[in-house]
Amino acid sequence: MGSLGERKRIQLPHVVVFPCPGQGHMNPLMEFAKRRAYRNLHVTFIATERVRERMIQAQEGAAIHVTSALQNIRIETISDGLSPDCEETNDVDMRMDLMKKVGGLTFQRVIERLNSQGHTNKVSCIVYDSLLNWVPHIANKFNITSAFFWTQSCAVYAIYYHFYTGMVKAKDETENVRDVIEIPGLPQLCQSDTPSFLQSSNPCESLLRLVMDQFSTIFQATWILGNSFNELEMTEIQSINSLIPIVTVGPLVPSAFLDGNNPQDQDVGIHLWKTENCIDWLNTKEASTVAYVSFGSVAVLSKEQIIEIALGLKASRYSFLWVIRPDQNKEGKNNVHDFLNGFLEDTIDQGLVVSWCSQAAVLNHPSVGMFVTHCGWNSTLESLSSGLPVVTISQWSDQTTNSKYIEEVWKTGIRLNKTAYGLVGKDEIEKSVKTVMESEDGVELRKNALKWKTLAKEAMMKGGSSDKNIEWFIREVIGRTAAA
Numbered sequence: 001m002g003s004l005g006e007r008k009r010i011q012l013p014h015v016v017v018f019p020c021p022g023q024g025h026m027n028p029l030m031e032f033a034k035r036r037a038y039r040n041l042h043v044t045f046i047a048t049e050r051v052r053e054r055m056i057q058a059q060e061g062a063a064i065h066v067t068s069a070l071q072n073i074r075i076e077t078i079s080d081g082l083s084p085d086c087e088e089t090n091d092v093d094m095r096m097d098l099m100k101k102v103g104g105l106t107f108q109r110v111i112e113r114l115n116s117q118g119h120t121n122k123v124s125c126i127v128y129d130s131l132l133n134w135v136p137h138i139a140n141k142f143n144i145t146s147a148f149f150w151t152q153s154c155a156v157y158a159i160y161y162h163f164y165t166g167m168v169k170a171k172d173e174t175e176n177v178r179d180v181i182e183i184p185g186l187p188q189l190c191q192s193d194t195p196s197f198l199q200s201s202n203p204c205e206s207l208l209r210l211v212m213d214q215f216s217t218i219f220q221a222t223w224i225l226g227n228s229f230n231e232l233e234m235t236e237i238q239s240i241n242s243l244i245p246i247v248t249v250g251p252l253v254p255s256a257f258l259d260g261n262n263p264q265d266q267d268v269g270i271h272l273w274k275t276e277n278c279i280d281w282l283n284t285k286e287a288s289t290v291a292y293v294s295f296g297s298v299a300v301l302s303k304e305q306i307i308e309i310a311l312g313l314k315a316s317r318y319s320f321l322w323v324i325r326p327d328q329n330k331e332g333k334n335n336v337h338d339f340l341n342g343f344l345e346d347t348i349d350q351g352l353v354v355s356w357c358s359q360a361a362v363l364n365h366p367s368v369g370m371f372v373t374h375c376g377w378n379s380t381l382e383s384l385s386s387g388l389p390v391v392t393i394s395q396w397s398d399q400t401t402n403s404k405y406i407e408e409v410w411k412t413g414i415r416l417n418k419t420a421y422g423l424v425g426k427d428e429i430e431k432s433v434k435t436v437m438e439s440e441d442g443v444e445l446r447k448n449a450l451k452w453k454t455l456a457k458e459a460m461m462k463g464g465s466s467d468k469n470i471e472w473f474i475r476e477v478i479g480r481t482a483a484a
């Protein structure tokens with residue numbers, strides 16, 4: 001039998017990482033999980049049964065890949081209260097309610113089971129997606145620590161917190177909508193620069209409630225972590241830290257493409273759509289000549305908008321790689337290819353359209369010269385980390401704020417706004433792609449993007465700001481586990 005000291009030493013913390021079941025939420029939390037598993041901690045990643053089912057389908061039944069690609073991370077499933085084969089629903093209230101009731105119950109059972117198994121250490125910490133604001137309550141029940149994980153920018157964190165507390169209001173004393181929003185540490189924002197849920201045109205009351213509710217239990221969490229880095233959002237972080245401190249641990253993108261600490265980490269390893277190989281096609285293109293186009297995992301576009309993008313890309317004459325998810329079109333599933341048929345034939349030598357790809361690998365391919373993006377936070381960080389200039393066509397949520405930062409603060413891209421018809425037109429798309437690819441302004445944007453790439457890399461490399469924060473967090477968890 002080992003001495004007490006030895007026994008204490010082998011009691012490495014067991015961290016459970018619990019994202020919301022969406023691609024944009026699972027990706028940063030999985031990359032965070034990998035960085036902890038890489039440092040030899042026990043890590044369990046929670047997925048819903050429906051997510052696991054989709055991951056397996058996306059890999060055509062090869063369930064083994066789900067785990068082997070993720071090295072030593074254990075995946076446990078919980079129920080989200082919906083049957084695995086039921087249709088996706090847009091009823092946010094119902095989904096979040098089921099997630100809390102059924103998900104919460106099945107999650108507790110997972111922790112009990114993990115705690116009763118001899119071959120893993122007991123769970124000592126839950127890193128949870130900030131949208132799952134009921135998790136600290138469960139952590140308290142098990143007498144373990146929890147970390148609130150913010151998946152958006154620190155600027156957006158500061159904006160929402162100021163609105164949540166009433167320190168900033170959308171309307172003035174005479175009930176007129178404020179055109180200008182002032183938040184310490186942030187540039188002046190027009191209403192249209194704030195996240196769409198805060199704008200007077202917001203049609204999604206339940207989503208506004210959901211984002212605000214994240215803060216309702218935040219003080220029950222032991223730590224607050226965010227997917228950003230100090231150098232990127234220095235004034236925002238400094239300013240919000242005097243109110244509600246956040247520790248930045250990003251950018252969380254596959255290590256091989258950034259810090260290189262884990263060369264095997266070349267893909268997040270969890271995809272909800274079948275990943276198509278575009279690398280062979282990219283290999284046939286010259287350096288920095290391809291525009292990569294993607295609107296992430298949630299946005300749906302109208303047929304008219306998709307056609308404007310198609311015509312703009314074609315007219316630019318640049319090669320393009322365009323991700324159009326099967327569920328990307330508002331008017332109905334699977335009919336995108338019907339109305340794009342002629343376009344696809346006409347551009348067969350110019351472009352490639354795929355349903356999904358390994359975005360990190362694509363962005364880091366030498367042939368890719370720019371990114372046309374909806375500006376989801378992960379895509380934004382991935383563009384900065386790969387040193388690529390961008391054209392932004394934001395849709396909703398925090399994308400509006402990220403676009404503003406891209407154009408005016410980090411100066412790595414051009415922001416395209418919708419016209420009165422609610423569309424970004426083909427001419428603007430053509431013009432902006434050309435500007436980025438061939439003008440003096442484009443050279444400047446690329447120079448700035450490369451500067452951010454260097455800073456992002458430094459933040460995640462040994463001794464960098466985010467690396468130090470990750471090390472600090474691990475020490476904190478180890479310290480609390482040993483003291484428990």
Ligand code: UDP
Pocket residue numbers: 023024025027294295296297298299323355356357358359360375376377378379380382
């Ligand atoms: N992504 C991918 N392949 C694709 C499109 C997107 O791997 O074909 C990944 C992308 O790298 C990012 C995530 O999906 O990590 C999307 O998150 P983001 O925050 O950019 O947007 P959201 O999907 O949440 O709107």
